[in-house]
Amino acid sequence: MAISVRRADEADIPAIQGIGLLTWPATYLPFTSPGFVLANLNSWWTEEAVRQTVEEDLTFVACVGEKVLGTLTLGEFEGEAVIWKIYVLPEAQGKRIGLALMNTALQHVGDRHDVRLEFVKGNEHAQGFYESAGFTFDFEEDPGDGSTTVWMRRKAPAPVS
Structure with a gap:
């Protein structure tokens, strides 16, 4: 199975929307509310x-x-690169598609910049995936909707002197 990753365009909007509509309930209903x-x-x-x-x-x-x-x-948040969304259709998970997307994003940002991301506490699958990509805990916040947001950061390598 050859995976290709490319920049999305307007024609991809229905497919991207479909991914969100199918993955969100499967991902979040086990540990949040309807x-x-x-x-x-x-x-x-x-x-x-x-x-x-x-x-x-x-x-x-x-x-x-x-x-x-x-x-x-x-995208960008507080002057730093941030991964806002990463989702793979449930039937395609476990086939290295998320890894291909993550690697593309990290290559785009490059080695000179930190990258941040956030996820809803309780999403252990996401946490493990992010940790395997080199992200570490940064902080937690309460967005006021009954959930807790966990922020992680992947630090840029220290310059060699």
Whole structure:
């Protein structure tokens, strides 16, 4: 199975939206509430929200052939690179698609900059994946919706002197 990763464009919006709509319930219902999942589906995975990330951030899609199986959005927060979203369709998980997306994002950022990301506490699968990619705990915050956001950071290698 040959995985290709490319920058998303307007034609990918329905596929990216579909990934979010299918992965969010499967990912978050085991440790959050249906209300939390529904609120986030209605804010982050609408056509308008996905279009905004494709137009304003750097969104990648991972494909096998022409089929889009995963997506990652790379943006900026407090002057640093941040991975806002990384999702792979449930039936395509475990096939190194997330790894291909992560490697593309990290290559894009380069070795001279830290990269941050965040996830909902309780998502142990995501935490393990991020740790395997070199991310370490940074801090936690309470967004006020009943969840806890965990921030992680992958530090740029120290320059050799």
